[in-house]
Amino acid sequence: MEPSGYMPIVLQSLVALGFVALVLIVVPLLGPRRKSDKKNENFECGIEGQGNARMPVSIKYLMTAILFVLFDVEVIFFYPYAVNFREMGFNGFFAVLMFVGVFLLGFYYVLRKGAFEWDR
């Protein structure tokens, strides 16, 4: 398939963009507008707000994101293989098996080091 096959995708994105923009512009005009300082405060279950929400979060989330990037790139490598999997036969399979071995080694290391321990 040639690049021109992507034209419908552009069309669909224009339709979706138009719909989203239209709703985001029109809807605020339909509802009532009654502003007050108390109402526009951030919701904190009724108590007085303390500071703002620009605060550091647990490093475990960052760890998850870093490991996600690494594993995601490794997973991407499997796609070109999977498409050609039958043609490659056992040669390709062993090459990928080695890659999967290294993948699992890294996975086991990260597991043992406790990066996935969320209950501690």
Added chain:
Amino acid sequence: MSLILLFTTALLIEKIILISVLFAITLGVAAYSTYGERKVAAFIQDRLGPNRAGPFGLLQPLADGVKFFTKEDFTPNAAERWLYILAPGAFMFVACMTSAVIPWGTQLTIFEKPVDLQVADLNIGILYIMGFVSLGVYGIMIGGWASNNKYSLYGAIRASSQMISYELAMGLSIIAVIMMTGTLSLKEIAAQQAGLNWNIWYQPLGFIIFLVCALAECNRAPFDLAECETELVGGYHTEYSSMKLGFYLFAEYINMFISCAVIATLYFGGYNFPGVDPGWLGGFMGPIVLFAKIIFFIFVFMWIRWTIPRFRYDQLMHLGWKSLIPLSILNMVLTGAGVLLFEN
């Protein structure tokens, strides 16, 4: 030259009509999923469910829509104004884009002219869906962050961590399917499963992994930690109101609809059913079969939501990383070894 131009103009109009119809159907299915959800919940909990607006409460989604449109749309003072507006729009936009590569049927014959029932048959169809699934994180993260609310921030970070974690296992379970089919194009994957030659018979484990990941990607119970009412009020959309909130809720139902369509196409034969030719009724039989499957899976999603209690966050992450990823790698290696040993 003029002939080519004429052809492309005709094709352009055909595609625009197809996209618009698809868009309307997507929104309609999403709207009636909210009604379906409440009716299924009512059935499971032995209640009646919505029954006031119209016969059997069938006009309820319409009433909800009108309410969303006419509510006050306000922005908290502390929020980052533009990002706050952009985020729900981005979430909705991403949700609306995924339907483009799903083969809804083979071909329609309208005025003796064949019309493909797929917006774009991309060579990399399934990766296109994965790409937009991975972009879905932004609407949630930016919305939660821009609200400048602590509940929203935690909801956003929880939701996005959960989504990226389950994306890995989802990708790995798709790889096993691609090893069976040898193509990334969803049209070919659907066409290969003619009759009862469905992928589910070869990939039962992969299907279960995919189903769990799809539930987690859609932020649906039992994985709806992001908007876990008891801890985080409303999660990442705590500060949203009016149609911006509507976008978040609506996009989740669109995501559910598309996930069910992908599950039906990847594992359950898409528009194929034994003894039924998708070309019947001028080509309308294919979409009817596919929609029957999709509605069944939407029902399964709802059934799961109203049956299984919510996970704890550590359980959720442990399931994603420690169980599903090794299991999906095992599934992939077993598929490879099995195919190579049995076909040679």
Added chain:
Amino acid sequence: MTLYIFLTLAIVSVITALLMVFSRNPVHSVLFLILTFFAIAGQYVLLNAQFLAVVHIIVYAGAIMVLFLFVLMMLNLNSETEPQKSTMWKIMAAIAAGSLLLTLTGALRGSVQLATPVQSNPRVGLVENLGKVLFTDFVVPFEIAGILFLAAMVGAVLVGKKDLKL
């Protein structure tokens, strides 16, 4: 037609890249960078490198930029607490970036103009052909890439070690 699409995408990518550099809010920068990635993915599609285009979206826009956003959320992004850079630092940064620019221009001026590559096979960028090449001619670099990932994982765990209390 292709030329106009190329020009549009090129202009969009340059403008969004500049906006990424110049916007004050780091989250805006991330969003502009995502737009730049989309424009570049469009260029890949024009070259019929469809797999590369979608991988570009999945890996760069879908994974690495998510990591950037996580990092931004980890930082204490209060405008009051943000440290103000002194003029000294600005001058030093300008000197460092200027010397990099000088080196790059020098290197480019010294290089030989290559003949415009002729695209022998327009289907070479499709996933089937890419996979064949990757798993026959480039198997060894592929395995080494796996080991590189292992090293990156070890590094990531070591960075987070103190706070994870391992």
